Amino acid sequence: MTIQDEFISTVSHEMRTPLTSIRGFSQTLLTSWDRIDDENKKKFIKIIEDQSNRLINLVENILTVSKTKAENIIYKKVDINTVIEKVITMISEQYKEHKIVFNKNVKNNISRLDEDKLQQILTNLLDNACKYSSAGSTVKITSDSREEMAVVKVQDNGVGIKQENFDKLFKKFSRIENHLTSTTQGNGLGLYITKQLVEKMNGQIDLESVFGEGTTFTVKFPNYNEEEALKCSQKS
16 A cells, blocks of 8 residues: 555545544434434534544644645744743633643744744644643743753653653654543544644754653744844844
8 A cells, every 4th residue: 555545545534533523423413303302412412523523633634744845934033932921822712621821931032933834733733732631731831041042841741651752743644552542532633733733944843751741742843042032132
């Protein structure tokens, strides 16, 4: 089987489950509407909505994968702290039971990056941290600058990852099986896309994890030195 055939086969498999659910519950509602109570109607419609969102996310990620290598990077001066705050605002709406703590170790963490792609990277990492940790737990995101690198860490107190599974995380359609992934929607493309975008902007992404205790992703990008950061900040 070629890589292309394998990709198509995997995509087809990923799409089959939500499509089957949407069709099944839609048919049930259409044929048995009068015999279904309001509570179950709402339940079935919610399942249809969730599976529709799952399909939308899958299609969006597949399109992103197809564009990642061909798409140009639009570099400009970016204050990473500002992007982090924007992402936290969005993610907090989705995961209201989580506590997201932002530790800003430098006032201005400025680099030359593609702001849209940086936002996608941080959104993927923060979304994963919340998704794969228990409701009510704390997720920490830290912004720092050292050795001419802008550094962002995203740390959760989730189930953690066994070391033998580290390499799987950044591969297409790869998911680690545990009690949270079995009940959480995902298609195994988020971290693959994240790594591709980080490396395309001359950055690197590292992983630390202790099984049963939590996971930390660290992203590093070349940054301005302190004098340049101050000048850029004054011009903003």
